[in-house]
Amino acid sequence: xxxxxxxxxxxxxxxxxxxxxxxxxxxxxxxxxxxxxxxxxxxxxxxxxxxxxxxxxxxxxxxxxxxxxxxxxxxxxxxxxxxxxxxxxxxxxxxxxxxxxxxxxxxxxxxxxxxxxxxxxxxxxxxxxxxxxxxxxxxxxx
Amino acid sequence: xxxxxxxxxxxxxxxxxxxxxxxxxxxxxxxxxxxxxxxxxxxxxxxxxxxxxxxxxxxxxxxxxxxxxxxxxxxxxxxxxxxxxxxxxxxxxxxxxxxxxxxxxxxxxxxxxxxxxxxxxxxxxxxxxxxxxxxxxxxxxxxxxxxxxxxxxxxxxxxxxxxxxxxxxxxxxxxxxxxxxxxxxxxxxxxxxxxxxxxxxxxxxxxxxxxxxxxxxxxxxxxxxxxxxxxxxxxxxxxxxxxxxxxxxxxxxxxxxxxxxxxxxxxxxxxxxxxxxxxxxxxxxxxxxxxxxxxxxxxxxxxxxxxxxxxxxxxxxxxxxxxxxxxxxxxxxxxxxxxxxxxxxxxxxxxxxxxxxxxxxxxxxxxxxxxxxxxxxxxxxxxxxxxxxxxxxxxxxxx
Ligand SMILES: Cc1ncc(COP(=O)(O)O)c(C=O)c1O
Numbered sequence: 001x002x003x004x005x006x007x008x009x010x011x012x013x014x015x016x017x018x019x020x021x022x023x024x025x026x027x028x029x030x031x032x033x034x035x036x037x038x039x040x041x042x043x044x045x046x047x048x049x050x051x052x053x054x055x056x057x058x059x060x061x062x063x064x065x066x067x068x069x070x071x072x073x074x075x076x077x078x079x080x081x082x083x084x085x086x087x088x089x090x091x092x093x094x095x096x097x098x099x100x101x102x103x104x105x106x107x108x109x110x111x112x113x114x115x116x117x118x119x120x121x122x123x124x125x126x127x128x129x130x131x132x133x134x135x136x137x138x139x140x141x142x
Numbered sequence: 143x144x145x146x147x148x149x150x151x152x153x154x155x156x157x158x159x160x161x162x163x164x165x166x167x168x169x170x171x172x173x174x175x176x177x178x179x180x181x182x183x184x185x186x187x188x189x190x191x192x193x194x195x196x197x198x199x200x201x202x203x204x205x206x207x208x209x210x211x212x213x214x215x216x217x218x219x220x221x222x223x224x225x226x227x228x229x230x231x232x233x234x235x236x237x238x239x240x241x242x243x244x245x246x247x248x249x250x251x252x253x254x255x256x257x258x259x260x261x262x263x264x265x266x267x268x269x270x271x272x273x274x275x276x277x278x279x280x281x282x283x284x285x286x287x288x289x290x291x292x293x294x295x296x297x298x299x300x301x302x303x304x305x306x307x308x309x310x311x312x313x314x315x316x317x318x319x320x321x322x323x324x325x326x327x328x329x330x331x332x333x334x335x336x337x338x339x340x341x342x343x344x345x346x347x348x349x350x351x352x353x354x355x356x357x358x359x360x361x362x363x364x365x366x367x368x369x370x371x372x373x374x375x376x377x378x379x380x381x382x383x384x385x386x387x388x389x390x391x392x393x394x395x396x397x398x399x400x401x402x403x404x405x406x407x408x409x410x411x412x413x414x415x416x417x418x419x420x421x422x423x424x425x426x427x428x429x430x431x432x433x434x435x436x437x438x439x440x441x442x443x444x445x446x447x448x449x450x451x452x453x454x455x456x457x458x459x460x461x462x463x464x465x466x467x468x469x470x471x472x473x474x475x476x477x478x479x480x481x482x483x484x485x486x487x488x489x490x491x492x493x494x495x496x497x498x499x500x501x502x503x504x505x506x507x508x509x510x511x512x513x514x515x516x517x518x519x520x521x522x523x524x525x526x527x528x529x530x531x532x533x534x535x536x537x538x539x540x541x
Binding site (some may be wrong): 033035055057078100 | 459488525
């Protein structure tokens with residue numbers, strides 16, 4: 001089997017799947033050419049992520065990684081969500097095949113992009129260094 | 143929970159062995175274990191079996207038994223054909239090879255190796271319909287062209303090339319011609335005489351034979367270059383004690399396939415056309431490759447806004463075993479080179495689905511697939527940011 005049982009569980013039964021009409025922040029990363037795009041919606045109250053939703057275009061591990069990431073940040077303070085690492089997502093998923101690790105990086109970046117959107121919308125100052133994105137995709141387009 | 147029925151529609155990847163092939167192999171695994179190079183009776187029993195198998199395969203391909211070389215499969219046969227032709231060309235100072243952009247990697251990667259050795263390679267355009275144009279081939283042939291290599295039928299989009307015209311052009315211009323017929327043999331009529339081919343590659347596991355065995359046909363008088371040196375097997379051109387069980391299984395499978403070619407093709411064509419008709423109602427979908435010049439069992443479609451691997455996994459959950467040319471399934475970062483070569487944008491090529499049939503599939507299975515695929519596509523679109531953008535008019539539909 002290509003994927004762990006945990007990955008297949010999150011792929012088959014994604015948590016927090018869907019869009020959000022009244023989101024306080026939205027983050028989207030990835031590109032169609034590379035074959036994966038994640039969009040994460042946040043509902044934030046008193047600096048706590050009270051609700052989170054996602055939609056993803058991509059392979060099994062992309063869908064599972066976004067599902068897991070949303071589960072890991074739900075109910076957490078925004079500052080804590082910012083600390084979510086791709087490694088933590090991979091561990092929670094009980095591993096990803098080496099050539100699928102970029103999916104977990106994308107999940108981390110999707111969360112960061114949503115938080116950045118929240119900060120921008122609310123005029124909250126932040127350290128720009130924290131939101132630097134690495135190249136997640138090497139398909140030659142950028 | 144009731145046991146789910148398995149629907150195997152990935153026959154271009156590999157096929158289930160036929161009972162005839164299994165039956166032909168078993169005695170040579172259990173009883174007749176001799177080495178055909180041995181002079182004693184046990185060895186000679188094996189040697190006789192190989193002679194018979196070679197004659198049977200030659201009859202199916204319309205050539206002589208002396209023109210059949212057993213290999214470990216399609217890849218080895220392609221490698222040996224190209225490297226042999228290149229050696230012949232090099233001796234004459236001809237170092238230009240023409241092939242197509244949609245060949246199997248067994249051909250493309252061997253050509254890449256030859257390029258590193260100083261050969262020049264021209265890849266013909268396969269156009270949007272996945273078909274090579276003979277006039278473009280004729281125009282590409284140069285005085286220093288030693289070889290033309292064009293696949294008989296494509297493994298992804300199923301398009302059948304105008305092989306006889308290509309063979310005629312090569313003959314007229316005095317250029318050697320190789321055809322990778324791995325997806326064609328046993329499915330559509332293949333005659334090396336009609337194709338006027340100098341080399342042809344086939345692989346047993348694509349027509350209900352065993353894996354790891356194939357044939358290189360090389361026209362009489364053409365000197366082959368060894369890939370494997372050693373004993374004198376295959377008239378000194380491919381060393382190694384013969385895989386007799388596999389050879390026997392291949393011969394039996396090929397005979398059965400050739401005996402039932404027309405009836406099997408008609409059955410598959412009916413199922414193929416029903417599938418294409420039934421799945422084409424999915425909005426923003428497209429059929430890849432020419433509709434007519436197409437393998438009887440090949441369906442290849444793209445669905446906009448979704449990714450192929452997740453499609454395959456969800457279909458697998460519904461008992462449907464298929465394949466895709468998406469990057470995630472090709473094991474590289476790019477989607478299938480074939481889909482890109484026929485002009486599909488990356489994002490569309492990621493959403494491809496190949497269903498490759500065998501005569502053992504049923505119309506009932508096709509109806510199940512026609513119900514299942516639209517459900518999965520609709521679900522994946524509902525959770526796809528690309529699809530949302532397309533629906534909201536933020537992006538334009540490509541197909
Ligand atoms: C067109 C084509 N050529 C070559 C091959 C390689 O054959 P084999 O798997 O026997 O090495 C395949 C099989 O995938 C094929 O489809």
